Amino acid sequence: MNEGQLDFLELRGITKRFGDFTALADVNLSISEGEFFTLVGPSGSGKTTLIRILVGMDSPTGGEISLNGNVINDVPANRRPTCMVFQNLALFPHKTVGQNVEFAMKIAGVAPATRRERANELLELLRLPADFYSKRINQCSGGERQRIALARALAFDPEILFFDEPLSALDYRLRKTLEKELKDIHRETGKTFVYITHSLEEAMVMSDRIGILNHGHLIQIGSPDDIYNRPCNKFVAQFMGEVNTLEVVRAAEGRVRHVDSDASFEIISDVNDFESGFLIIRPEVMKIGRAAAELPNQIQGVLFNDYALGSRVQYQVRSEDGESHWLVERLQDDPFAASPGQSVTIGWRPEDSILVTS
Amino acid sequence: MKSLVHWVRQPGFLNALPVGVFLLVGFAGPLVLVLLYSFMPPKTFKLDQLPTLENYVSVVTQSYYISFGWSLTLAVVTVILLLIITYPIAYGMAKLFGKWATLVTILVALPLLISENIRLFGWVLLLLKNGIIDGSLQFLFGVSLSGLLYTVPAVVLGLVYVYLPFMLFPLVIGMSMVPDSLKEAASDLGASRLQIFWEVELPLSMPGILIGSLLVFILALGSLAESKILGGQVIVMIADDIESAFTFAQNWPKGSVLSVLLITLSLVIIFFLFRKIDLDRLVGRR
Amino acid sequence: MKSQRQRRIAHALIVVWTGAVLVFLYMPMLSVVLASFTKQRYFRFPVKAWDTRWYEKAFESLSVRDLFWTSFSVALLVTLISVVLAFFGALAFARYDWKGRKLYQRLILLPIFFPQAVLGLALLLWFSSLGITTSWQTAVFAHMIWILPIVTLIMSIQVYSFDPVWEEAAYDLGASRLQVLREITLPILAPGIISGAIFAFLLSWGNFPLSLFTTGADQTIPEWLYAKMVSGYTPMVPTLGSLTMGGAAGFLLVAFVVMIVIRRVKQGKSNQLR
Numbered sequence: 033m034n035e036g037q038l039d040f041l042e043l044r045g046i047t048k049r050f051g052d053f054t055a056l057a058d059v060n061l062s063i064s065e066g067e068f069f070t071l072v073g074p075s076g077s078g079k080t081t082l083i084r085i086l087v088g089m090d091s092p093t094g095g096e097i098s099l100n101g102n103v104i105n106d107v108p109a110n111r112r113p114t115c116m117v118f119q120n121l122a123l124f125p126h127k128t129v130g131q132n133v134e135f136a137m138k139i140a141g142v143a144p145a146t147r148r149e150r151a152n153e154l155l156e157l158l159r160l161p162a163d164f165y166s167k168r169i170n171q172c173s174g175g176e177r178q179r180i181a182l183a184r185a186l187a188f189d190p191e192i193l194f195f196d197e198p199l200s201a202l203d204y205r206l207r208k209t210l211e212k213e214l215k216d217i218h219r220e221t222g223k224t225f226v227y228i229t230h231s232l233e234e235a236m237v238m239s240d241r242i243g244i245l246n247h248g249h250l251i252q253i254g255s256p257d258d259i260y261n262r263p264c265n266k267f268v269a270q271f272m273g274e275v276n277t278l279e280v281v282r283a284a285e286g287r288v289r290h291v292d293s294d295a296s297f298e299i300i301s302d303v304n305d306f307e308s309g310f311l312i313i314r315p316e317v318m319k320i321g322r323a324a325a326e327l328p329n330q331i332q333g334v335l336f337n338d339y340a341l342g343s344r345v346q347y348q349v350r351s352e353d354g355e356s357h358w359l360v361e362r363l364q365d366d367p368f369a370a371s372p373g374q375s376v377t378i379g380w381r382p383e384d385s386i387l388v389t390s
Numbered sequence: 391m392k393s394l395v396h397w398v399r400q401p402g403f404l405n406a407l408p409v410g411v412f413l414l415v416g417f418a419g420p421l422v423l424v425l426l427y428s429f430m431p432p433k434t435f436k437l438d439q440l441p442t443l444e445n446y447v448s449v450v451t452q453s454y455y456i457s458f459g460w461s462l463t464l465a466v467v468t469v470i471l472l473l474i475i476t477y478p479i480a481y482g483m484a485k486l487f488g489k490w491a492t493l494v495t496i497l498v499a500l501p502l503l504i505s506e507n508i509r510l511f512g513w514v515l516l517l518l519k520n521g522i523i524d525g526s527l528q529f530l531f532g533v534s535l536s537g538l539l540y541t542v543p544a545v546v547l548g549l550v551y552v553y554l555p556f557m558l559f560p561l562v563i564g565m566s567m568v569p570d571s572l573k574e575a576a577s578d579l580g581a582s583r584l585q586i587f588w589e590v591e592l593p594l595s596m597p598g599i600l601i602g603s604l605l606v607f608i609l610a611l612g613s614l615a616e617s618k619i620l621g622g623q624v625i626v627m628i629a630d631d632i633e634s635a636f637t638f639a640q641n642w643p644k645g646s647v648l649s650v651l652l653i654t655l656s657l658v659i660i661f662f663l664f665r666k667i668d669l670d671r672l673v674g675r676r
Numbered sequence: 677m678k679s680q681r682q683r684r685i686a687h688a689l690i691v692v693w694t695g696a697v698l699v700f701l702y703m704p705m706l707s708v709v710l711a712s713f714t715k716q717r718y719f720r721f722p723v724k725a726w727d728t729r730w731y732e733k734a735f736e737s738l739s740v741r742d743l744f745w746t747s748f749s750v751a752l753l754v755t756l757i758s759v760v761l762a763f764f765g766a767l768a769f770a771r772y773d774w775k776g777r778k779l780y781q782r783l784i785l786l787p788i789f790f791p792q793a794v795l796g797l798a799l800l801l802w803f804s805s806l807g808i809t810t811s812w813q814t815a816v817f818a819h820m821i822w823i824l825p826i827v828t829l830i831m832s833i834q835v836y837s838f839d840p841v842w843e844e845a846a847y848d849l850g851a852s853r854l855q856v857l858r859e860i861t862l863p864i865l866a867p868g869i870i871s872g873a874i875f876a877f878l879l880s881w882g883n884f885p886l887s888l889f890t891t892g893a894d895q896t897i898p899e900w901l902y903a904k905m906v907s908g909y910t911p912m913v914p915t916l917g918s919l920t921m922g923g924a925a926g927f928l929l930v931a932f933v934v935m936i937v938i939r940r941v942k943q944g945k946s947n948q949l950r
Contacts, residue, residue: 110852116848118845124846135851139846400775401774405768405772409764409784409828417787419802420798421798479690486691487694498701500928503875503882507884508898509705511901515711520719522707522721525720525722613793614791615884629793629794632794632797636801649794652791669785673833
């Protein structure tokens, strides 16, 4: 990636208000050519509004969008060299698969023979058998429809391809397969992909970079590694799944004090400019039993229950006074034996915890 | 002012405009005119007189309660008969017939596309002295049933016949909205067949029953052709009176008063009906 | 197992009852057809002699031809205008979410439930107050007051299943507003538009109460039938009645066949392209 132009798509101060409600507040972002960029946010975060503005279905209240150096705010959707794969795919029910794929070319006035040739190429690229050309949409399965929708968008030969959570309606396994396929297609076509989803997990698999959107604010932009290991706040840290979040204040040099339990923990972050905030510890870095015995940060607790997660096991541990709950995960084949009700020690290394101020 | 402009610019409003304007001119306009005429002195053909309640007084004091009474009575009788006749069919269509229900729907709906008076004329042929029923009985058993036509039961028969689909279809929709699992759950909880009907099926299909009944009631209330074709002169229904006031008697204000009374009664029922139904769900099956 | 048997008997009774009611619905129409083939001047059952001379007379009669053309012209015009107006009306009914929609949905249905005879008389009053002489053209207007809402309702059923995102997708893929209408909106809504047109035509063709007061000196077939029915029997009544029923049935049949052919042609086309 990143061979292309750097500020290919640029958003400067994009704001959208509906009456008194601010859906997007001063969003600044630049996406480079050939990149796979994903916007992640919970429902109501403004991500759908943003993508609708980017494809031209909606116009911003303020700010500027430029593509390849040209401001495109006033260019309507049908004149923008971008196109979108819709959440429900929006495949035309009265047209065959072939007619769907050829639609953009038909509108552009491409000759029927050329259209058909290109459509068949695209079907092949998307691993759809050639006889799909004359199938009706309602004869196709969910996964096949995803591929047809992608083929239809690629046939338009857009400079940027937008995706509005197209995989959200599929079952887990199919979604996992298609996430990878989508990443492969991105590599094969070299196009710029801008994807929105509410699942950070999905974003991690596919994206070069991820932007986190919450309440209309773009709160963090970074690589999947940045987002996972260096979240800028509690919201981003909790977005990936269950984590242990402790409200802490600064104690001594290299230590913080847990507000609820008064226990103090060692950290490695520089705490000079830190007054109060949150300590984040992901369940998979927590140790339990003998593995925790040597660690500087330790808690005594009672094993409340265990849950099998396939390759891992998750434990819920409650502190002895029952006030705080802890989640611990470890690999299934790691030897550890304790049953609910027993006392256990849990702990973590200072370098495995993350300190955020908000 | 700005919000008004905003409101008018809604695509929905703009699309509603052609139909809306048309109905304003063709429906609301005439009704307002009728209302205005009802306050004019008797037998005037212009709206330039001083408003008066004279017509209302004369309608109330004269014997119009008879035709109103007939219309109301026959409408109620029609509703009751149709409920009894169509309930089992609706049950069959909603729960038993499966794909055959579509065929029954089409077969019931098709006659609606044939002129009402042709279908009623068919009943004349059936009920006539020496007609199909009378003639068959004479031929087979030597008994004569000559006095069938031009009777009150013949009018009721016509009303039941013409408005049957308007009772059946709402019942079917109402009943198909009752999931079978509820009945199973009730029977699981120990309810008897009668209790299930009384406690589960009937209350849940009530919206359909209500819509069908009100629909048939207002349609029967304003009916004209049934009493004229099958009733002869045996009874006069309210629509008859309205017609003769406007045409033979040439008394527009009196006809208007009777219309206003009938319209008000219908509107009250329609208003009640509309409060009961969610059109998006009913038409769109969302 | 006793209740199982009881249930089976109950189900059988419902089937029999439904069959009986269907016979009840069609019996009068069969009677009309039967009466149209009798030879006598006055209808008597059992029929002793059959004849088709009333049909011959009907086809020769100039006044019948006039009646037919009046009914046909009214129905055709009503269909054309209603379909266009109802198309937009249905979009407002089912597609757009707008302030005032619930009220619009209800107001538009009022004419359907309104007593038609009273509506006809009110329109008569309206026309004469406006100084318009009633004729078959005013009947077109009158029919539409009742038929336009029905057609709007029928088209709305199709519009409810229309997803506006299809239009957005086409627009996004480069289509102009007009191309979106031609390529996406109209073809997808076509079944609803056609059903609406069929209903508009047949309901206008068979309408009596509105025509009665609004056609003036012109006369439609249902009006003529009514006039003859109340003034005394003539064998032309069942004959013309059968002919209008036959016309309606024929129209439905043609519409049905056309719809099937269109579907076949569409499928054939897509197969050819393979």
